[in-house]
Amino acid sequence: MTAQLPNPRMHDPAKPTLELIQVLNLEEEEVDRQMRICNSCRYCEGFCAVFPAMTRRLEFGKADIHYLANLCHNCGACLHACQYAQPHEFAVNVPQAMAKVRGQTYAEYAWPSLFGRLYRHNGTYVVSALAVALSLFLLLTLFMNGTLLPGRLAGNFYAIFPHNTLALMFGSVFAAASLALIIALRRFWRSVSPADALGKPAKGAVLEASSAVLTLKYLDGGHGQGCNNTDDRYTLWRRRFHHFTFYGFMLCFAATAVATGYHYLLGLQAPYALLSAPVLLGTLGGIGLIVGPAGLLVMNFRRSPEQGDVAQRPMDRAFILLLLLVSATGLALLGLRDTAAMAILLAIHLGTVMALFITLPYGKFAHGLFRSAALLKFTIEKRRPDNLGLGGE
Structure with a gap:
């Protein structure tokens, strides 16, 4: 079908204005072009948050495009529902166009700015090499100290690495990574979201955005059947594997927090019993970080190239593999902590955790924070009057 869309809001649905071309790069220009077409059609308005947010705009500047790109969850529903997708001459592919811009935003807002270049090279081999290098460094340190094979230490990790040394090393790196993420997010x-445009978010907006984040609301394809992955068939497994990954990560974080409280507040020293809160939380989290990332990795390899940006797959897979390494080495360390292999496993596990911390601000992890911010903007924005009278939620 090649008929021209009736469109009272734009001059040519296939071409952005000259002014916008001058300020947008090619990927942003492509999102602008496609959003103008979608703004005329609106068939997908109920699919996700992107399209109601789109209808509030007549034009799409750089900030709007960055916002919409991070609001997109790449579920793929709009691609398979679109009558203007290829082979139509308009060649609309919103998930792919949004994914390309989304990757650019991570690099553009990264802090320090120079480190934004790491996104271009954040592939599987880079992160894996970092994990291996750190692990080998720790193994070498153990070897130099003569504690590589210390015999049975009854799970006492601190007999190898003093608690304060580990706390200082990992606390410093995690604090630096958190600072970089906070500044990038800001x-x-x-x-x-300029201050004069949105102001202070209302409680209801924050709660709604938090609910959308915690439930992954917009990974249901807008109809509750799930995402498209390999073709136009729907699946909820992408959403489920994301839940395993997210809550597995949070359980591991909770385990660390509880163990810190045990150590500093209660004076209880590790190792902790298998049925203690830190061990139970860490075990459940580790299982979640095996199931979730393993499922996401399989789906990533099977995903249609039309769904998203193929160039970002090395970064996606690197992050998934690193999570798998952290969880697998952590569970192995727990299971074999009373054996002579404990020191080697501890060094490998600490190396992978350190690699994860170092790469957090410059890898796939950032997408969760940027998307959460975009969802908050959406929930604030939709509570305000639509002065353009264009519709939407």
Whole structure:
């Protein structure tokens, strides 16, 4: 079908205005072009948050495009429902166009700015090499100290690495990574949500955005049947594997927090019993970080190239593999902590955790924070009057 869309809001649905071409790069220009077409059609308005947010705009500047790109969950429903997708001459593919811009936003708002280049090279081999290098460094340290094979230490990790040394090393790296993420997120928020445009978020908006984040609301394809992965068939497994991954990560974080409280507040020293809160939380989290990332990795390899940006797959897979390494080495360490292999397993596990911390601000992890910010903007924005009278939620 090649008929021209009736469109009272734009001059040519297939071409952005000259002014916008001058300020947008090619990927952003493509999102602008496609959003103008979608704004005329609106068939997908109920699919996710992107399309109601789109209808509030007549034009799509850089900030709008960055906002919409991070609001997109790449479920793929709009691609398979679109009558203007290829082979139509308009060649609309919103998930792919959004994914390309989304990857750019991570690099553009990264802090320090120079480190934004790491996104271009954050592939499987880079992160894996970092994990291996750190593990080998720790193994070498153990060897130099003569504690590589210390015999049975009844799970006493601190007989190999003193608690304060580990706390200082990992606490410093995690604090630096958190600072970089916070500043990047602040840059993104200030760019897409000027203070005079949104103001302070209402409690209801924060709660709604939090609910959308915690339930992964927009990974249901807008109809509750799930995402498209390999073709136009729907599946909820992408959403489920994301839940395993997210809550597995949070359980592991909770285990660390509880263990810290045990150590500093209660004076209870590790190792902790198998039925203690830190061990139970860590075990459940580790299982979640095996099931979730393993499922996501399989789905990533099977995913249609039309769904998203193929160039970002190395970064996606690197993060997934690193999570798998952290969880697998952690569970192995727990299971074999009373054996002579404990020191080697501890060094490998700490190396992978350190690699994860170092790469958090410059890898796939950032997408969760940027998407959460975009969802908050959406819930704030839709509570405000639509002065353009264009519709939407």
